[in-house]
Amino acid sequence: MIVNDETELLAGLDLGTTSVSAVAIRRDGGTEHAVTRNHNAAVPGISGGYAEQDPARILTTARHVLRELATACRSSRIVCLGMTGQMHSTVLLDKSCRPLTSVITWQDRRAVVESGGSTILERLLARCSIEALQNTGGRLAAGYLGTTMFALQELGQLPDRLHSVSLVADWVAGQLTEQTPVTDRSHAASSGLFDFRTDDWSDELIRATGMSRGMLPDVRESGVPIGRLSAAAAAETSLPSGIPVCNAIGDNQAAVLGCLPASADTILINIGTGGQIVWHATGFCHHPWLDTRYLPSDRELADGEAGRQFMMVGAGLCGGDSLAWINRVIRSWLSVFGVERTDAEVWDSLTRQVCGIDAAGLVCEPFFRGTRREPGRRGVFHGITEENFTPGHVALSILRGIAQSMHEVYTDSGRAVECPVQNVVMSGNGSRRNPLLVEAVRQRFGVPVQVARQSEEAATGAAILAGVRQGFWESIDTARRRVQEHGVEP
Numbered sequence: 001m002i003v004n005d006e007t008e009l010l011a012g013l014d015l016g017t018t019s020v021s022a023v024a025i026r027r028d029g030g031t032e033h034a035v036t037r038n039h040n041a042a043v044p045g046i047s048g049g050y051a052e053q054d055p056a057r058i059l060t061t062a063r064h065v066l067r068e069l070a071t072a073c074r075s076s077r078i079v080c081l082g083m084t085g086q087m088h089s090t091v092l093l094d095k096s097c098r099p100l101t102s103v104i105t106w107q108d109r110r111a112v113v114e115s116g117g118s119t120i121l122e123r124l125l126a127r128c129s130i131e132a133l134q135n136t137g138g139r140l141a142a143g144y145l146g147t148t149m150f151a152l153q154e155l156g157q158l159p160d161r162l163h164s165v166s167l168v169a170d171w172v173a174g175q176l177t178e179q180t181p182v183t184d185r186s187h188a189a190s191s192g193l194f195d196f197r198t199d200d201w202s203d204e205l206i207r208a209t210g211m212s213r214g215m216l217p218d219v220r221e222s223g224v225p226i227g228r229l230s231a232a233a234a235a236e237t238s239l240p241s242g243i244p245v246c247n248a249i250g251d252n253q254a255a256v257l258g259c260l261p262a263s264a265d266t267i268l269i270n271i272g273t274g275g276q277i278v279w280h281a282t283g284f285c286h287h288p289w290l291d292t293r294y295l296p297s298d299r300e301l302a303d304g305e306a307g308r309q310f311m312m313v314g315a316g317l318c319g320g321d322s323l324a325w326i327n328r329v330i331r332s333w334l335s336v337f338g339v340e341r342t343d344a345e346v347w348d349s350l351t352r353q354v355c356g357i358d359a360a361g362l363v364c365e366p367f368f369r370g371t372r373r374e375p376g377r378r379g380v381f382h383g384i385t386e387e388n389f390t391p392g393h394v395a396l397s398i399l400r401g402i403a404q405s406m407h408e409v410y411t412d413s414g415r416a417v418e419c420p421v422q423n424v425v426m427s428g429n430g431s432r433r434n435p436l437l438v439e440a441v442r443q444r445f446g447v448p449v450q451v452a453r454q455s456e457e458a459a460t461g462a463a464i465l466a467g468v469r470q471g472f473w474e475s476i477d478t479a480r481r482r483v484q485e486h487g488v489e490p
Contacts, residue, residue: 012463015085029482039139052128083248085169137292171421177227271430275319314409320430353392
């Protein structure tokens, strides 16, 4: 257990879809240092609809980021490491926990390509009872570990020597501690195979995917120590050898812990590569098209079932990737004509064009990759005229389309009637880097919008949970308030 020493720091590590981030948090809630580096792990040249990443690149980037964090904080002492990462990922391992393939990410769509009159996902769902699917808090979808494993089997892509499967954050935690990966409820549920009614893996859903229970990791409490940093990992990261490494939680849950107060009239909109809208739930329930996700609490270790908390999540919505789409399109068009512009140059130009204009009737449904509910859905522009299809108008219509997609989830769920929102908190780099998106959300919801003061919310949330579990703070709420009071820019 950590003693009361003001030189001690809690570290949090977030293994995201495009980058790896780490933060070091002081006891007063301020951030001593924060680091983010792109991992550039995407596997190029693979089949359309496939989304894979190189696990070695992710692990190497994580080590480099932790080393940079430790070096910057060398005058203090990092005493614990919290973990989080992209949900729904799939890592196939041999008996020695070495990856046999690339990491298959949540963006993978091989299960929804139609063949023989149906998709792989549809065939999998037909093998599952409605009750079993409802007990997971959502339903199996493209990119989920359970769906991915069934798709690999159907496509004849399961590797030889397959022994077990893991999620990427859990696998990295295992590498840092030189232990077999374990998981928590939030990551287990993101596989689509965890039954919240029984608080255990669902044997029915496991059988439906063709897997065996022995292939899945043990489920432990969120944020508790799962091992200690190995001597080899300490040498690679410059962190102290033997510090506790805590059980990883889903990046969505981590961001919520760091940003969303325990208030019924406040919702969180997180804009990263994708987008989510989140609010607290009164308990576990099934909703036909929202996810009911587990949310770690202060009470669960002592109270068990009574201490479990949940949140309602509209997931798989359009987000930062929709904004990135127009940037890519503009640069590709310019390149055809021999003009090269950087990503930043295009953003700066679009921001200037959007300021002071109206969409002039142009409406965008920016679902360029589909949605969780409708994976086959695609982006649509309405109301195009001869004057309103400029880059500025298109960018503004996308911003408003993202805000509209969040509002539709909120209203269609019945939440607007049951508990009208009074405040919106926005998090994620997509929110922080796009004040025009924040304004679009404010206009659409008609309530005050606050952007979370700290950057790297998921890494911060992982550090908060690890710190509470280690006695660094008395409660998650106390830690959140301190972090929000300070912000995170050192």
